[in-house]
Amino acid sequence: MSHISDLIATDIDQYLKVHEKKSLLRFITCGSVDDGKSTLIGRLLYDSKMIFEDQMTALESDSKKVGTQGGDIDFALLVDGLAAEREQGITIDVAYRFFSTEKRKFIVADTPGHEQYTRNMITGASTADVAVILIDARKGVLTQTRRHSYLVSLIGIRKVVLAINKMDLVDYDKAVFERILEDYRAFAARIGLTDITAIPLSALKGVNMLEEAAETPWYHGPSLMGYLETVDVEDAARQAPFRLPVQWVNRPNLDFRGFSGQIASGEIRPGDAIRVQPSGKTSTVARIVTHDGDLPVAVAGQSVTLTLADEIDISRGDVISRTDSPAHVADQFEATLVWMSDAAMLPGRPYLLKIGATTVSASVTEPKYKVNVNTLEHLAAKKLDLNEIGIVNVATDRPIAFDPYAENHDTGGFVMIDRISNATVGAGMLHFALRRSENVHWQAVDVAKDQRAELKGQKPAILWFTGLSGAGKSTIANMVEKKLYALGRHTYLLDGDNVRHGLNKDLGFTDADRVENIRRVAEVSKLMVDAGLIVMVSFISPFRSERRMARELVKQGEFFEVFVDTPLAVAEERDVKGLYKKARRGEIKNFTGIDSPYEAPEHAEIHLAAADLSVEAAADQIIGRLREAGVI
Structure with a gap:
């Protein structure tokens, strides 16, 4: 028995080691209501053998009770966990699911299709590498398809799978597929989405989910799983300039003082010259300390503690950069703001702005315009209501370190928080510092x-x-x-x-x-x-x-x-x-x-x-x- 236990333990250990080395892909599914997002994710979980026997038994039983798929398994029930979702047949929250194949690990966010849940969609898209945008082949490109595509572009996702679903309901007609793809590409070009892979699917029937299907002999592209397993997601964070938002000043005793945080981008080595922002003070990295010992180099995604050659004042919320490519510092910005609260955004009202580990007081000084995401029209605005998106000027009560969101999501993305309820009321992306914030300085006077x-x-x-x-x-x-x-x-x-x-x-x-x-x-x-x-x-x-x-x-x-x-x-x-x-x-x-x-x-x-x-x-x-x- 001991020998068998040792073999089992060895097999588990080897499995875990192989699993650790797999790359991770985060993707989001979005689209209009009832396009089949939950069914698609449920099918992926089923086909990747991520369903236990008792779950399968319950799924088959629930499918018979619901009876919405004519005797077929209703894979959407694997994802639509909220009772309200099952009752209404829609998704109203962001559901995260993990699954794995022999080639890759995946985290998928199933996001709502309704317009009133746009804020949930933004949440799901914020960490995704790829967007799977579903379209019902019977309906074509809809208003919500354009809305979600715009939000995907806004968040900075550049790789899109156009999953034209329910092809079984249009007899796998090639002309329908090509017409929808043509309509979508025309809109996508206006918002900067060019890396589009279109796949004809039937998530319910499993067509083109794992491999090319006989039902679509005219299609010669990858299956959905084939694409997800092989798509090359650039590690932009590794290529960007070094940024370490300081989360904690580590001072266990008088002989050690380090600055801890997760590296947002770039890499760092002992001996590299650094600049602390917004103060602008400089020093040199002495050590890169981790629980497992010192490192010769640290890269984006790693949590480390840096010790410096000089004693300089650094606090939580400061950003450590390399001196050859420091972050920007300002207290006034242009930004895109997605409003996520039932109470309208009002110019001049004070909020808290959280960017990385920094939280400052801030207000919107001027909404320039809001965007009709269905037509891309710019509309005059004095405020932003729930789910509206605007281009605004933002002022903070003190200078902060940042990068434009297009260059670095971690140091360019922020959330706005209500000062009284502490609820998150908005999410935004910084574009650039306003010129006047760099040219206007406080004039010192002698009489105080x-x-x-x-x-x-x-x-x-x-x-x-x-x-x-x-x-x-x-x-x-x-x-x-x-x-x-x-x-x-x-x-x-x-x-x-x-x-x-x-x-x-x-x-x-x-x-x-x-x-x-x-x-x-x-x-x-x-x-x-x-x-x-x-x-x-x-x-x-x-x-x-x-x-x-x-x-x-x-x-x-x-x-x-x-x-x-x-x-x-x-x-x-x-x-x-x-x-x-x-x-x-x-x-x-x-x-x-x-x-x-x-x-x-x-x-x-x-x-x-x-x-x-x-x-x-x-x-x-x-x-x-x-x-x-x-x-x-």
């Missing part, structure tokens, strides 16, 4: 904020009054300023209505305009704090994101959110300006509290139950809080 404040005998601060229209914000802010003036303090009051007569007179009351309104006022408030003033800002400012953005422009302790908490019924009853009546009659659109939301503060420094307080009492409460904080 502390000196200006000292001259006035006070600590500068922002009192940010927020609440519904008619809550009493401006009235209370005005009383607070009078009391501060009586105390000899230097102040200024920025009122929403007054600012809209000048600085913001070009803005309306859409969500996008409200965001820009607050962004401008927040920047002005920051300048006033820098001047040493106590500035009162009285704006509805309905969105938490923008109030948070304003807070983060100044130092901790310099921002006081004052929530003038007046119930809607009370504010509407006051209706000093008659705005609520107009809003109720539909004469004013996007009115906060009526047809536009108000997001109440969750942790305001000063919370005023304004309906229960006199103006004098509310102002005294604020003055008392400022005394406690040492502002006055």
Whole structure:
């Protein structure tokens, strides 16, 4: 028995060693709804002997219950794992599957066909080397075929298999195949897809899946599996300049300091000169350290720790490049942005931008246009809604190291994250740095904020009054300023209505305009704090994101959110300006509290139950809080 066990262990060990040496191909299947993506993947799993006996038994049983394939095995059931998918007969999530043949290992992403799940398709395509785009031979090139092809091109996939499926339903007609291929090539040429291999298939019947089939004697190209096993995928990451995004500063003891991460591209050797970005500091690689010992050379895909000849300041998120081909550094960019959130992208709204191991605050400063991916038409845009794709200008709060996405996917691709929910709301590709980001520099001055404040005998601060229209914000802010003036303090009051007569007179009351309104006022408030003033800002400012953005422009302790908490019924009853009546009659659109939301503060420094307080009492409460904080 021991001898048999040793033989089994040896066979397993040899199998694993052979398996390790196989190359890995990642590919994506996409197309319109019901083109047969899941059936195709299920057939590949079946033909590559990746189905266990109990799975096969369950598949045969489920196929009989579903009864959609006229007695044939429904291979789609192997992939459509979600109950909702089986009930609807469609794929609504990205399903990843692994399988292997004697020649290669594969990871395939089965992505949704519906337009509303475009974000899922982007996720699946982000790591793929090849795209298998399915077309129903009965329907030809459809809108969703063009949409997915555009997204494939956008992500940077250059090798496409045009799988013209369900040929059995058109009697394997060569003319149908050639007509679809001609239509597709005409569209693909417009988006830069030229490496196209068209294969006539019947995934359900297994025609041209493993080998050339008798049903298509007029076709002399590869089978689908034959193509996938032999397609040469260039290792672009090995050829690109060296990039190591630092994920961790490794300091186990005082005698060792290294910088760990996975090499995104290129290769590195001990003795190579490197540059750390965005700081620009330089040094030389001393060692390449791994768990299994030092390496003479490290290449893309390997996780390593570099030690340097010099003690220089490096943090998580920095990028290590070779000095002969450093990354770019900038804080303003043009980018393609795919919006993936139900809440629209609004210019000026602060988000988090994550690129590699770096996370910075960022906003879209200007949408240039959005793309109709069905016609490739450029359309004017002030915002981006769910699944829309736009060309935009992006600004970050500090310079970051990057490469154009076309040159390096790892250092040129990014995601945008909602600052409050931490949900991923967008994915993008950087094109280039805006020229002005390289030419505009901060001008140093000799008189600073502390000196200006000292001259006035006070600590500068922002009192940010927020609440519904008619809550009493401006009235209370005005009383607070009078009391501060009586105390000899230097102040200024920025009122929403007054600012809209000048600085913001070009803005309306859409969500996008409200965001820009607050962004401008927040920047002005920051300048006033820098001047040493106590500035009162009285704006509805309905969105938490923008109030948070304003807070983060100044130092901790310099921002006081004052929530003038007046119930809607009370504010509407006051209706000093008659705005609520107009809003109720539909004469004013996007009115906060009526047809536009108000997001109440969750942790305001000063919370005023304004309906229960006199103006004098509310102002005294604020003055008392400022005394406690040492502002006055």
